Amino acid sequence: MRHYRILLSFAVFAASFVWNSVLVSADWPAWRGPNRDSLCQEKGLLKEWPENGPPLAWKTTGIGEGYSGPAVVGNLLYITGHKDDKQWVFALDLGKQGKQVWAADFGPVRHPGSGFPGTRATPTIDGDRLYVLGIAGELTCMDIENGKIIWRKDFVKDFGGVTPNWGFAESPLIDGELLICTPGGRENTMVALKKTDGSVAWHSALGDKTDYSSVVKAKIGGIEQYINATHQGVIGVESQTGNLLWRYARMAVPPGMHSGSNIATCIVSGDSVFAARAYNHGGGRADIVRNGDKFEAQEAFFTEKLQNHHGGVVLAEGMLYGSSNPNLLTCMDYKTGEVKWADRGSGKCSVLYADGMLFCRDEKGPLTLVAATPEGYKQKGRFEQPDRSRKNAWPHLVIADGMMYVRDQDVLLCYDVREKK
Secondary structure, eight states: OOHHHHHHHHHHHHHHHHHHHHHHHBBBBTTTTTTOEEOOEEEEBSSSSOOOOEEEEEEEEOOBOOOOOOOETEEEEEEEEEOOOOOOEEEEEETTTTTEEEEEEEOOOOOOOOTTBBBOOOOOOTTTTEEEEETTTEEEEEEEOOOEEEEEEEHHHHHHOOOOOOOOOOOOOOEEEEEEOOOOHHHHHHHHTTTTOOOOEEEEEEOOOOOOOOOOEEETTTTEEEEEEEETHHHHEEEEOOOEEEEEEEGGTTTOTOOOOOOEEEEEEEEEEEETTTTTTEEEEEEEEEEEEEEEEEEEEEETTTOOSSSOOEEEEEEEEEETTTTTEEEETTTOEEEEEETTTTEEEEEEEEEEEEEEEEEOOOOOEOOOOTTOOOEEEEOOOOOSSSOOSSSEEETTTEEEEEEEEEEEEEEEEEEEO
């Protein structure tokens, strides 16, 4: 009997471990997911959509104006919006069809959005804390239980940053005990803050102006580093000191080009980095070569055939996928820069990869399912969401625990994209 109880206890423990692993793998705790690459690791998703799209599980409203996407951890979804002239974080219960658990404001709206009002940054969830950046540079740490503010910093007042034309859009990165962000400016192009209290651990005095991209972490040439695209190009700084290691200057915005900006988050693979932007520019891969203590960004290729605006790029099975202006979903070989195909079927879209498929959302609203293959454009479904606003559909899609979340300003839609067995 004692032997049986031991076996039963072990079985319960093992089942609990597997279940918790599933929950962790289903979480989407930050911008572009746990690895900031828009690669969802879930399996068993639909490979083709019905004529009217996958089943709508539920819809909720009341999250305010915004272009930011959700963060999902466990049974809660966190999302931001502008409402009643304030900036809000909303916590929604996924088990109760998006019912609001709490809502907390983190200050007034202090930037008009230059024609596109609403939040930009996706919250970052780490343990029992939430970190979010406001449109005017209000970096705020909140308690995820109730939204209570724990500490806050101001990119402009505290770090000398200059607010970009369309407002700050970065989603902060949590790495161990540090929060990494890019206020920009002479003394604080990039800063590392202690996540517990917001005090400065180090700062990079590079003089770069911030754009709209978010930091990613990589280990290149044996050195851990933080990478982001600023107005002056893609930079890599050493993770312990913030010292500049290398710069990919091809991605710098030319002086006087007021409409140019780096928005897309960089792609890192091995010892190489890919970045792209629109405005008649393009995308390029730089191999980061280490020689002793020195690093150099050596361009492997550059092409005008992947001019990505704000929909992002993903790297899956050696292929880059992203929308190239004006509206060509493009498949490109990461090694050579060769275009495998380009098609207008998905419009000017954001891209999320999951289970061999591309989940695409046109800025005009339609959602498209496309096979992620270099063998040609293979569309597997397309539908129009209900309750479509008149504003650009810029929030990126998120899939967590088999559910696809679609944000359109004040509306949040949840679709079941799991294969039915």
